[in-house]
Amino acid sequence: MKVTPKLSSSRWRLYVLWAACATLFSLFLWNLGFRWGELVDSAAHDAGFNMRRPLAPSAVAEKLPRSSDIVIVELPREITRPLLAELVTHLSQARAVALDLMLADRASLLSEGELPIFQDKGLLTRWKQEDKILADAMKKAGNVVVGSWPDLAPGGKTIGWTNSAPLFEKAARARAHLKVIADQEDGFVRRLRLWEERDKVTKKTKAPPPIPAVALQMVALATGKTAQQVAAPTAERELWVNYMGPDTVFKWQRVVFANALDLWDAKDFKGKLVFVGQTDFRSRDVSATPYGEMPGLFVHVNATATLLDQRGVPQRLSVWWVVALSLGAALLLVVPLARWTFLICAIVTAFEIGALWLVIAMLWERWNIVAPFSVPALAVLLTYNGVALYEYARARRTLGNVVGSTMLDRLLAVGADPRLGGTEAVATAFFCDLRGFSAWSQTRTPQQLITDLNAYTTTIVRIVESHGGRPIDFFGDGVFVLFEDEGHASRGIKAAINVSETLEKERQPHLRAGVALHTGPMVIGLVGHKHHFKPGAVGDAVNIASRVQSLSDECGFAVLATRQTLESARQDKDVTDSNYNPTFCGARVLKGYTEEFDIFGFKPIEVEKVRKLTAHV
Template sequence: MLRRKWLLTWFAGAVICLFWSFISSLGTGGSLNRLESSLQDLIMKKTDVQRVPYDDIKIIKIDQDSLDQLGQFPWDRSLYAQLITLLADAGARAVALDVVLAEPGQDPQGDAAMTEVMKQYPNVVLPVVINFKARQDEVNGLLTESVSYPASTIGSSHEQQGHINVLQDKDGTVRKLTVGLANQEGLIIPAFSVKLANYMLDKDEQITWNQDDGHWYRGLKRLPTDSRNQIATEFYTQPREAMSLVTGYDSQSFFDVLSGNIPPEYYENSIVLIGPYAPGLQDEYLTPLSTSLKMYGVEIHANMVQSLVAGNFYTKTGPPVTYTLIILLTLFSLLLFERFTGVGSFIVYGVLTAAFFGIWIGFYYMNTFIAFTYPFLALTTAFIWAVVTHYVMERRERSRVTNIFGRFVPRTVVDEMLASGEDVKVGGQRRDISVIFVDIRGFTPMSEKLEPEQVIQVLNEYLDICTKAVFKWNGTLDKFIGDGVMAIFGAPVDQPNHPELAVRAALEMKRQSADLEERCLREIGVPVRFGVGINSGPAVVGNIGSQMLRLDYTAIGDTVNLSARLEANAKPGQILISEETLARVSGLFETVTIGEIKVKGKELPVLVTEVVRERDEDSAKNLTAIKEGREGA
């Protein structure tokens, strides 16, 4: 049985592991993966104290005020050339224009001005846009269809170009920086932010692409990019930070800088990003910081630059680690759930959940993301399976015990005990009870005349009559003693009228055995009849015996002994009751006083009375009245 239980447990563990491992392998979409992403967003979110944007990263906003002053898009490119010249001459470390210039401008003079700027200032970066194929054949790859470079009329070199693609997750949120993307020929184009970050990093810390091994490096340290060349980016500002009370990246209006309201020297030795900062320009994205308020693309690039310079990169473990976590957590939890049941299993589940969450946070502080959702769901599934299994097994065991106990106690008594919620305690309790002993008179002569099989048949019929009578009057069958029976009334469930019930059960035996006595007399010539003894009073009732090996529910004490002595003195067909029992059933039955008799174990004679019949009342009516009284109570 135990071996079968453990086989079932390990089988369930294998099914749980396979199921959640399979679900976790289906891809990056779905609500469960969004939940995983939301947890990462939550733990990466910084407080106002932690969010400290770099002072030397500045933004020049193409905002609504600039549009009102300079006109709607597209602007003449000479405006960009004029502003970039002011910034570069003032000593800006690098200037990045986050405006796509893929087509020649309407005014050739504007393009010519930009061409001169690009030649004179190599620290100017222009955007490249990668256009992906609508159908991606590779699960994790990114296939390029075309590339939108700056117009040839501008004449920027490859060293002055960086892609500005901001890739969103399935839920439309930007969480990752795509360090580099390949063009149609497979050559890698670094990100806009990579180009700018290198202007802030020392020479030995530069971010580079190693064509030989196909990996990105920051100095000699390999970046933990995924198969799409992406890494998790941190955000140091809130969306539209300038609208809040918290300071974000230093940002000024394009028109204010161009018109001289902000002196160009203000940007000396700074990284300057110029980009759209107005809702109508459609350059906004959701970030992990808000599910509703979007962040402008130019500010996302600024955050990516700082994330690259800070070098606090996070590694996301792959499927093998996730599968391992699922297996370990499932099997270990099932092992514990088999050891601890009931409230203990809930405590174990809580401890395991808290411990796993703590481990998850611990890995985060080591710049590593391990999967949380799928291992946690595997743990929860194992917990639910264990609880349901324990419940089913307990119900099955309860049913089995109830059925076994129901052979000794009437079903009504069993139901009443279960409904009361009281435990049948190991050991003994002092209870007021009535004890009935029944023995077959003439059993030995009968055994000598019949075959063993016939003796067993007759004995079973007599014992069946006794058992049914005891159960009918809500007694507890204590034990069979050879050809005799011991029964208890008033335990394990209290019965205030237990003496009456015991006497009625004895009369029931006497009535029901009449046909069997007549048949035995006719067939074997031996009158086989009952002798009954009943006594009432205090006794120790409970589970008595060896706690490790065997326990019997029984009663011990002088009350029990006297009942057995009365049965030994009863003649065939005679029901003898003690003086104590007589006092409690007085007026209910017709009785005949036998007188005082000497019994073994008693120094003084005891007064004995024989019960003849009920006193002018129908047994069925009495039975109904007693049952109604018990149900009413």
């Protein structure tokens, strides 16, 4: 595994600061309630249920709190009120009986044209008699929790949860709502509203009391408390339902209507919490849960079991713990980010997010704690991406300082890994060094020397870049610059004169810059090893320029150029010999060559002429 060098304390602080900012930003987005966050949190929440899937249904059922106290009586799709009254009487010894039924006023289902017909047949009178039979049975049993399930008639007319004479409400032990609300994001029922505001009956009722959910009322009766004592209306009104499994886990506690009357004695229901309702999947009362489709009756049973859990009801993880979890996960990623490559860190990030998913699921499965997954996961992703982008920008900036911004753009534009070699082009090579530098350096300390050299090279780079030159290499007091593209020779001469003039004004009087230029074909690209290379230019033109530089003292000019450079510069329409004041220094034989080269010298012109000469560049 490749290990990076030790980080400075400032970069450590920067990474930690970014992790903290990523955590706060993730928490801010979570508080805004974005849809993606809720979907991610719900999926992580459901992972707790997925842990139970390999278990046998009986093993899951045994985990159901007080499961032996819960019995489900399944009704057929159609049942008369007298038969239902007989069942209620049979369940009189149960601790509580919940009727998950829409006990609507059947007359409200009829249209105005149908009312006279049913009235003539005596059906309306019979319905009222049947309602009274059921109401009397409920009142006598004294343990019935009647469910409220508002609905709409086919014509859009509101169906009351009870008939016009509130027989069932008066006869029941308690009233409860059966409203099951699915999440808007994916349609799954994960929470149940414990309290529901009752519809206003009269305009005089300004603040009607809330109606408890059937699960809340059943637990209140089972524990001998009031619904307000089990869950106060002012507290959070939603319960995270801890589903213990699919509906198959209830098969040994489920009994059909006929068997409840014929095979179960009344004493068999003593002390039980009995839920009566339809479990037919063809009915409208079917909800989507993390365990799949489930009748609404089973949702209420699971909610009741959740409230009866000795561990207490599921609680949301506090905001401070969310911050601690998210910040801890982000800071944990800082260590590998500071020491390992980003490819390895990407793998570590994926594993850390998976571990967070498992932690969230375990909190729910083992400790009844509902924690958001989106906040720590987003904090980890933002930390990774933020540090990666910072390091990319830092590496690009550093590499640009080494090879030059122009060459860096060319390297990155290739798309693939850069290759050694280059392209052949005609360009102007520019070499510059300090005359008298060796003797002068003996009077300076190493620290003073490096400071002066950096100032010297900074001045040269600033000038040549203003003329379109590209620094290629630095060696001691020498600088190698390349001028490419149109007008390269004229721009090189202008830059050389500008460098000579500027250094004479800014540096020691006894230090003089010697500049040499030559124009010719060369290969411009990358030189070195495939794993260690640098930009460069190779060719006879480069060697000639470096040889010409050694003639500076001999010729007595600060700037020297070959005839090839001068003729190339003359092709520029804005350039004439009067611009440069070239002086022919004669034909010279350079070291390593047999042929002669015509050398021209350029005396620095006045400041105003230099400014005028370079103003259009």
